[in-house]
Amino acid sequence: MTRIDKRCFATLEFELEWTSSQASHRERFLAKKVNIWRDFFPPGMEEALIGRSIGDTVRMEYGPGEAVPARKARDVRSLSRSTFKPPLRGQPISGPRFGRFYPQGFLSDLVGIYPENVFPFRVIGLEGNEFTADMSHPLADCPLSISAYVHNVAVKDGDVGGRCSVWVEEMGDKGPGMQARWGEHPTDFELQEPLLREDEEQDAAFYARPRMVGHVDAQAREHLQAEYSRFLLPGMQVLDVMSSVYSHFPKRMDLEVTGLGMNQEELEANPALDHHVVHDLNACPELPFPDASFDLVVCSLSIEYVIRPQVFIAQIRRVLRPGGRVVLSFSNRWFPPKVTGLWTTLHEFERLGLVLEILLRDEGFTQLETTSVRNWWRPPEDKYYGQLWTSDPVYVVTGTVQA
Template identity: 50%
Template sequence: MSGLGEHSLTTLELVLEWQSPEARHLERYLARRVNLWRDVFPPGLKEVLLGKSVGDTVERIYQPGDAVPKHDPKLIHNVPRSRFQRRTVGGRAIEPARGRFYPRGMLGDMLGVYPQDSRPGRIIELDESSMVVDLNHPLAGRPLTLRATVKDTADKVTETGGRLTCWLEEIADSGPGMQCRGGGHPTSFDLQDGLHRLDETEDSRFYASPRIIGHVDAQAGEFLKETYAAALSTLPAKAKVLDLMSSVQSHLPDHLDLHVTGLGLNLEEMEANPRLAERVVHDLNAAPKLPFPDKSFDVVACSLSIEYLTPPRAVIAECARLLRPGGALMVGISNRWFPTKAVRIWMDLHEFERVGLVLEYFQTVPTLTDLRTVSIRNWWRPEDDPHIDQTLTSDPVYVVMGTVQG
């Protein structure tokens, strides 16, 4: 076919870029089986897509209120704290906290809110008797840049009706915006009780037996590599990289000539990792101080493991100490972990709030600047993946990055 038309089906990679006072944010989302005739698109996007072919990219810039509803002061409510509908998840009571998001149905009796309402609302102020609740869209008031790349196309043979998709809702109503602070105040994550775990036995015992497996599917692993590669493209040959909480996979780009030191809890796992030039066995929860001199690495990468740290802020500060001026700290996360060893707060949070938690860790270190986040969601799971019978969707990937001041 010559190009996209009203009767085309297509797959689009949607990329949403926006900025908060704390960081720059990039959200990648695979829009599958897009129906150009039936579906709903952000203003002007469909018009610039028509006639485009596989590989073409279009871009639209939206001012506040153009694509998501503008910020409305009428959606901010003062509610008695007693109206908070407490719930228990996994044996843990969910309590209100400033800056946190909750399903609107938990936030009390407000006009237009019903108990089953799962849309996010945020507590922006909280005291012993009341809470101020913001029901605005998490991206309200922010300029947005949206790019769409045509990945494949097909002619639609018939139109039988059925599902209609609003593509901006698909990408923007499922978490973006929830990773930033509310009103410039640090989010009140429970870092006193929330950093405890169900299994408090020594980590060296839990990890004594090797697990020679990957922790995300192959597609998610490639996206981690791809995101790291974009951040490390200017590194010199033989740049020194610390693979923190290392295991059988480092998720570092294969084409870069790097000298990689792995630090983890199981030597056999690290010996199975061909990317490592050096291996150090070290328990960060028992001893958060890292056994390396100041400014000894160009990059520190921690992949799919930060949820196990009980002193996370101390470890992030140590990472910054180890980095040379201009060095990068990169933390990759997903939605799979060992539940008994992950800290409790991790399981309380929306996936994008977990990104916000890691951002808060970064912001406790003054030397970490140029903070960025990336999310990658809704890609196809590889057909040979052992979990393909449970879900067709690849594991989501989130990365938080920062640079040490030069």
Template identity: 50%
Template sequence: MIEDVLGEAIDAPLSRGMQAEVEFTVRWSSDEASHEERYLARKVDPHRDFFPPGMDAPLKGAEVGTTSTGDYIPGKVVPGQRPRKIATLDRGCFKPMKIGGRTVEPVSGRFYPYQLLGSHPGIRTTDVRPAFRVVDVRGSEVKVDFNHPLAARHLAVEARLVKVYDRRSRGKLPDWMEEICMNGPGMQARTGGLRTKFDVDYALQRQDEDDSGFYAQPRQVDHVDKTALRLIREEYTKRLSTGAKVLDLMSSKQSHLPEDMDLAVTGLGMNVEELGANTLLMERLVHDLNAEPALPFGDASFDNVVNSLSVEYLTNPRAVTAEVLRVLRPGGQFMVSFSNRWFPEKVTALWTELHDFERMGLVLDYLLEAGFKDCWTVSIRNHWRPKDDPHFANTWDSDPVFVVGGVKTNS
């Protein structure tokens, strides 16, 4: 159990030798969006662990709720940009790899595991580094970038003390910025302002193309654990106004929306029984977006539109996103959330190939190309899975949460 690892949480300052939970938030910006990465660090000891410069001192001896902040120039807390880490290689350096029966080929803007460069001098086939980025593909040559995805970014970091445990520190002394940023943050941004090539020919193919048959039976299940559901709801709540008219796109038995804001929620989904079980809905419509991407609503009908845990099933996501822009009122937001769980037979092929953070980049691309402005992404990782969750025996980690949003402007 969790208590066996950390002990009981106590109401006391974080003194030397104790451990803590600290939620780190890393904020940064790309040319196309603002970004926020939230990560719950466990077994933290600011007297021993490696923190961003200056951020450990305010947490030593601090009470729960104390916050420490820092702003860092590029290269200060993650490895900085190095021109020598950008190279042009022969395309033959890429080892063939198959996913879902398809041979993976290098594509501009995408990330790939180091193992695919096993035939290139200096790269080991057992290299565990997460990924490198393909910048460009031209004929027999591939330009690649081995720099950290955040190497050129200014980072604003916040650390908030969440819990204190009366337990002696032991084991490794983690570098918390490396822990948070080593595998994902930064991958959702475009490289050099150029669009990532997501629209490959097989991108939207699925194992099962029969939606009417698959969704005929109601599935009254939660698609992520309760911690993840709460975190999604919190992100939506931050950006909603009391009494707002909201469209819950691809809705089911729950809308992942707050129940105390007097929202007027319309649910559009595939199964009438699932929609009927959703007590938050004021209006319910059965509509297959894969068969007909056009939304059955007039222009500027909604203050906000949300799509929860379903974007990976859309076979014409760009048309649907354009429709969302149409039915939103100026100033309204479209918010898309997802995790790393899905129905294997219904998920689109490209989705299964992408890294979690690349998926945020894909959804962000949908919004940007449709015309959304003031776009943003949020990732929330490493929170505790509820003890009563059926998967708790397999993992203590809650399902990760990723949210992408954008605003319909007046222009």
């Protein structure tokens, strides 16, 4: 069996775990073609990996600022509102808004800041014509647990060069940390309801024609199934709300599943469903079920279409039994005319923050968690293989109804 040494390439699954004052957070990231000799790892990780083989896991604990850059006093700056200049393209971006993240490239007339800079800053104060921008890493204040699971090991053929990867930056600099509130303060997501969309016509006409599509690739569907399996038990009564042709549940599990969606033909094509309910939640937000009807409610790849998300979550809480769980998942694909405009302006990890914020404002949920799964290979049989090499990302927010 090949063991990791400095002559090896490896495929590693990194898992970064951290907690905010509101929730626990887990980021899964597949590191491909890791060059043990050339690449940079979190402190102590390389040494811990040497000698490991396929199936092994190493875990390291880091204090604030040990794995990602530490917070510095100069990272917090008071700026004039006139410096905030988002680009004039796509959906208009208002701001600055308290608790929100924006690319540093949105700031003008600052030395060393260029329009191409996508690293985030956070608005942590607003007063008159000024705002306070925090330029530090979104995880700068957080203790981190980072594990690496060894998927594959291969000996290099000669002295192979190539790019040099800094793996803590690869997995940690593109969003993790952006889903949490600033302390205990609610994030200003402009959640005035109803949220606006490009197509404001009734949804019934748009969804009258069945769309027998999965919305994400097969690898992403496997990740969704794995996440849902964490909360499923035999005998559960489950509501798949905003359902379609896939429910992403494991096969041969004794569940009673009700699917609520917009198209009867799509629901009938879903083999996981025992009951079909056609219902337009944007036209009639009340779920057509009695209180405390279900043990688990899932909403797969559809929360971005809901125009009254706080009413939607309140209805989910109503139909869940005490101790029941809601699981809300999404990716980065949608039907453009029907997605809410707010959703399109947010960074993918801020979308996690938006969904988490909706659960927090409801005040009826506990044991809140967020999960991200990124950078897996796209399956060769997928129709976009060759155009896109990476599988669709998966983002999940969950919470338990207070007993």
